[in-house]
């Protein structure tokens with residue numbers, strides 16, 4: 001990523017972050033996929049960018065299979081996976097508010113028995129033996145300096161200092177897949193492609209771009225669904 005891309009990434013993420021923290025009219029619910037969803041304070045809002053809607057509608061949910069979502073936020077993707085026929089959905093978020101939000105929306109949509117929401121850092125709250133047919137993270141793809149600190153839970157929705165969470169995700173996720181399982185990442189052209197490429201090359205992973213959509217903003221941004229496969 002060159003300096004221009006870095007500036008673009010930070011401009012866009014700061015704009016989104018400000019919306020989440022300064023908009024006094026931020027609604028406590030929103031409608032998506034013809035459903036009403038609860039939105040708690042401090043949780044990434046699926047109503048502000050099309051990212052949640054696009055990734056949720058693009059994912060190849062394994063019917064009858066096990067889906068792991070890292071970072072469910074308000075829980076739209078996790079609930080949709082359950083409604084779409086996944087036998088079990090595990091959703092792990094580093095934000096306590098996001099975990100509570102996912103539980104609330106799973107209850108609201110009648111899938112609390114399928115969606116298991118856990119608080120924690122990536123794979124840390126899972127049993128060692130658990131394996132999944134699909135693992136997905138709509139990640140905090142804006143890289144900040146390695147010594148930067150995510151001061152609030154909401155910072156984790158946007159920023160990954162030193163791309164260290166991505167490093168751990170890419171290193172550990174392949175070992176969490178069942179045979180034939182797939183590893184997908186919700187990313188963007190303002191994400192740190194330079195670090196992503198370097199990490200994948202170090203870890204022996206190949207990146208396939210499955211789908212993209214360009215958002216018609218003043219400064220256009222492309223959302224990208226990526227698949228990571230062993231080389």
Ligand SMILES: C[S@@+](CC[C@H](N)C(=O)[O-])C[C@H]1O[C@@H](n2cnc3c(N)ncnc32)[C@H](O)[C@@H]1O
Nearest residue numbers: 044052071072073093094095121122138156157
């Ligand atoms: C871009 S938001 C996406 C939220 C939701 N999936 C959506 O599409 O609306 C990224 C999510 O990842 C979570 N997250 C960031 N770092 C994490 C980590 N190390 N472990 C678990 N969740 C993390 C954030 O708290 C946030 O909920």
